[in-house]
Amino acid sequence: MLKSKIAITSLATLSPLGDNPAAVWKEYTSPLSCISSKVYNGHDYFVASIPEGTRSRIDQLRKEDLKYKGLDETVLMAILTAREAIQQAGWQVGDDFGINIGSSRGATQLFEKHHQEFLETGTTATLTSPTTTLGNISSWVAHDLRNQGPEISHSITCSTALHALLNAVAWLQSGMATKFLVGGSEAPLTAFTLAQMSALKIYAKEKQEYPCRAFDLTKTKNTMVLGEAAGMACLEIGEQPNALGYIIGIGFATDELEHNISISEEANCFQKSMQMALQNTPLNEVDAIVMHAPGTIKGDASEYKAIQKVFGMNLPMVTTNKWKIGHTFGASGMLNLELALQMMEHNSFIGVPFATAQTPRIQIQKVLINAVGFGGNAVSILLAKA
DSSP states (O other): OOSSOEEEEEEEEEBTTBSSHHHHHHHHTSOOOOOEEEEETTEEEEEEOOOHHHHHHHHHHHHHOGGGTTOOHHHHHHHHHHHHHHHHHTOOTTOSOEEEEEOSSOSHHHHHHHHHHHHHHSOOOTTTTTTSSTTHHHHHHHHHHTOSSOEEEEOBTBTHHHHHHHHHHHHHHHTSOSEEEEEEEEOOOSHHHHHHHHHTTOBOOSOSSOSOOTTOTTOSSOOBOEEOEEEEEEEEESOOTTOSEEEEEEEEEEOOOSSTTOOOTTOHHHHHHHHHHTTTSOGGGOOEEEOOOOSOHHHHHHHHHHHHHHHTTOOOEEEOSHHHHOBOGGGHHHHHHHHHHHHHHHTOOOOOTTSOOOOOOSOOOEEEEEEEETTTEEEEEEEEEO
């Protein structure tokens, strides 16, 4: 149970939706998907890429400092969004704040590049190892921002970003920190990563208006699609005048595994994590849920069954953003956070265009967001409007 609510004083993202709140909201209000077909190593895949204008910012960062030239895109996107987040929050470079940034795949683009060079030449570049470790994301952000607090890196697959948020909440609640920068960064659009997802038999294959059929509970084929993104949020303890919203409940649980990548039929982990996050909140006060919903048959159905089990007749409006931007792995929780905050700010629900229409709520005051990773590591966060 939270001793005090946690203020979200900024949120910055780079994603297929763009790189600023106005662009993101404009995309969300459009029924068009950001997913397109691209060729990787001779194979066609559906993917959701960041816009070229946004990508130019990554290229510019490489030119800004020679030390950044050889860094992976996960690190560069994290640096850009971290800079924007602390600026929005009114923090200063060199301030006393913690950093917890995660990634599911880490520096996969750079690792694959260096590994290919090794196969071809038998040697590797000098900085191959330090620039491909998971820890270099938080470390480089800390270097760039010159923060005076702890620097933490972790990977808990697709729930990584929300686990970073959980960890920061623990630091803030304990009094060991007053400010924390949290987030996730993922650049998984590589031939090897896409081949891995395809090998799991969960990747979208059919060409249609919405290649990722997330939250389509009638689908007969798996339709997961990968996207790339980074997102960072600034968290502070208690009431804050510049709060975008507040974290008022947190929950987490791990499922009993039936398979390496699956969760139980009724997503027991989500039932437990949602119940923990909701323990002090009447169910009828939750206006919407942003599901994890990866676009797989079992993943979508089991999470929805868990929601039905927890909420019963008090079912909130339910949505997901993966039909729009694909699954951004370790960064996906931050994009769920972004969607929830924007729906509360604009008091407007963003549904799934091919899903059955839901009874609208007059106001959107509280939103629950979910994430789960391989291994059934579920996280649920309850947000309240500022």
